[in-house]
Amino acid sequence: MTSAIRRTTIDCADAYALGRFWSQVLDLPLHEDDHPGDEEALIEGAGLLFVTVPEPKTVKNRVHLDVQPQDRTRDEEVERLLGLGAKVFDDQRRPDGTGWVVLADPEGNEFCVERSAAERGEQEETG
Secondary structure: OOOOOOOEEEEEOOHHHHHHHHHHHHOOOOOOOOOOOOOEEEEHHHOEEEEEOOOOOOOOOOOOEEEOOOOOOHHHHHHHHHHHOOEEEEEOOOOOOOOOEEEEOOOOOEEEEOOOHHHHOOOOOOO
8 A cells, every 4th residue: 555645734933924925825725724823724725734843944954845836927926925034045047047946935944936837838727
């Protein structure tokens, strides 16, 4: 028998606050049972579970999320995420338009913003 990944768990100082940030990033709701002060917060649609832990983040993430904008450009998405509270960690955009931007969420967890499918010249599959 094999295993399946059920969730990706992110340790943090404030599960609800970080869960709300990612809820806005992904435009997916937090679980209806999650409230401020809860030690866990879940975004079911993305399989992301945020868990409050006492230890602070001290080193670079060994695993990170890559997000791809669905209805805007990479640069427009970076600006939107900065407005939500993210910070630029490392800018890997190149003059030819390729590359990505590494952002940090409000608790310092790094994640990458890639170019949209349209910017990559990828065709959307239609059924």
